[in-house]
Amino acid sequence: DAEITQSPRHKITETGRQVTLACHQTWNHNNMFWYRQDLGHGLRLIHYSYGVQDTNKGEVSDGYSVSRSNTEDLPLTLESAASSQTSVYFCASSRDSNTGELFFGEGSRLTVL
Amino acid sequence: GIQVEQSPPDLILQEGANSTLRCNFSDSVNNLQWFHQNPWGQLINLFYIPSGTKQNGRLSATTVATERYSLLYISSSQTTDSGVYFCAADNTGTASKLTFGTGTRLQVML
Numbered sequence: 001d002a003e004i005t006q007s008p009r010h011k012i013t014e015t016g017r018q019v020t021l022a023c024h025q026t027w028n029h030n031n032m033f034w035y036r037q038d039l040g041h042g043l044r045l046i047h048y049s050y051g052v053q054d055t056n057k058g059e060v061s062d063g064y065s066v067s068r069s070n071t072e073d074l075p076l077t078l079e080s081a082a083s084s085q086t087s088v089y090f091c092a093s094s095r096d097s098n099t100g101e102l103f104f105g106e107g108s109r110l111t112v113l
Numbered sequence: 114g115i116q117v118e119q120s121p122p123d124l125i126l127q128e129g130a131n132s133t134l135r136c137n138f139s140d141s142v143n144n145l146q147w148f149h150q151n152p153w154g155q156l157i158n159l160f161y162i163p164s165g166t167k168q169n170g171r172l173s174a175t176t177v178a179t180e181r182y183s184l185l186y187i188s189s190s191q192t193t194d195s196g197v198y199f200c201a202a203d204n205t206g207t208a209s210k211l212t213f214g215t216g217t218r219l220q221v222m223l
Contacts (some may be wrong), residue, residue: 043199043213090156102146102201102211104156 003027006091006105014113019078021108023091031094032074033102034058034066036087043090049074081112115140117202119214126190126221134185134217136200144203144211145176147185151196159185159198190221 004025013019023032034046045058047066055066063085065077078085089108094100116139126132138145147159160167160174162183167174171190176183187194197218201211 042215043201045211088154092156101158101161102148103158104148107154107156 004091004093004103004105006089006108008108009106010109012111012113013081015081015083017081019081019110021076021078021089021091021110023074023076023105024072025091025093025105026072027093027095027103028071029093029095029100029103030071031096031100032068033092033094034064034074034076035090035092036060037090037107038087046076046089047074078110081110083112086110086112114210115142115202115204115212117200117212117214119198119200119217121217122215124217124219126219128191128221128223130190130221132187132190132219134187134198134219136183136185136202136214138181138183138202140181140204141178142176142181142202142204143206144201145178145183146201146211147174147183148199148201149194149196150199150216151193156199187219190219192221192223195219195221 007022030051033048035043044060049055049068091105092102094102118137120135145163149157162174162176164178171188173186197216199216201213203210
């Protein structure tokens with residue numbers, strides 16, 4: 001079955017370290033997204049991509065970057081992790097940029113000490 | 114941007130009861146989706162419903178776009194329905210602009 005997978009599922013890191021969260025989907029969806037979920041803030045969009053070599057900033061993009069070298073993968077990089085980036089991160093994908101249903105990965109819980 | 118409000122924030126039901134969750138949005142929408150986040154944190158897409166009515170088993174959803182609200186109905190609730198229900202809306206025509214509500218936390222008791 002086609003799916004969207006994230007790794008690692010849990011990670012603990014130290015302030016200042018670079019961290020990369022992987023996202024891989026096998027639906028051949030053009031659109032991929034990264035969200036973070038925090039108590040009191042719900043789900044907020046970090047970065048998104050509409051296709052290979054396309055990346056865009058979302059609502060809370062500071063301190064994060066993404067790259068899209070193929071259709072299947074959208075890794076999220078925290079250049080220098082901060083305690084404020086402790087959160088649960090969700091990757092998602094959709095087929096259609098305008099009206100497509102959004103499908104989420106299992107989430108990655110990141111703790112920055 | 115569009116504002117999305119959900120009610121009630123919390124709901125406790127006995128197994129077998131029915132419930133209605135509401136999602137109000139501040140502007141016309143061309144994308145409205147309902148999600149269920151189970152107690153293990155997994156987010157599942159329930160409905161894509163910018164207008165009209167859809168049903169999937171014990172769940173159904175109705176969006177009245179002209180009055181800017183959507184309803185999620187859960188009939189004969191089961192303990193596996195527990196979790197948080199989110200609606201998300203967009204009026205820009207791009208999936209990236211989905212704005213999520215803060216959710217309704219549902220607990221179904223035996």
